[in-house]
Amino acid sequence: MPIYEYICLKCGYLRELIIVPGLAYDKNIVCPNCGERMKKKVSPFAYKADRTAERERNIMKLATDYLKDGKVKDAARFLNMAKEYVKTDTIKRASDALNTKLSESQQKG
Ligand SMILES: [Zn+2]
Numbered sequence: 001m002p003i004y005e006y007i008c009l010k011c012g013y014l015r016e017l018i019i020v021p022g023l024a025y026d027k028n029i030v031c032p033n034c035g036e037r038m039k040k041k042v043s044p045f046a047y048k049a050d051r052t053a054e055r056e057r058n059i060m061k062l063a064t065d066y067l068k069d070g071k072v073k074d075a076a077r078f079l080n081m082a083k084e085y086v087k088t089d090t091i092k093r094a095s096d097a098l099n100t101k102l103s104e105s106q107q108k109g
Contacts (some may be wrong), residue, residue, distance in 0.1 A: 003051075006038035055086045063094060076102050076104075 006015045008031035015038060017029065029038040059082045066075035079095035 005041040007041045008034060008036050008038050010034050010036040014041075052086060052088060056088050058088055059086060059091055060094065063098075072098065072102060072105070 003016060003018050004082050006017060006029050007013070008015075011031060011034045013031050013033040015029070030036070031038050053086070059079070061084075063075045063079050066072075066078060076095070076098040079091060081100055085090045
């Protein structure tokens, strides 16, 4: 589903929205800050390309934090969810690697 960024031309408030195609609210996004109608800022493609790297960084950082705490299971579960939302090779590989690591440690008992 495409994610759009909306900007309020009055106060500059930015809002990220997932738009379901064909639904009317696409045209009536209202600024939660001042009530003005918001304008779609960039195309979903440009936006997606722009933000995927940032999302990937955030996801990998969180996963690394889990691993630092020794929470391999939590990291694996988190990456399993994350890779459905942010489909990059890095996240997929990290997820696969953790799943392998987990199943190996389970086999050892
Ligand atoms: Zn506003």
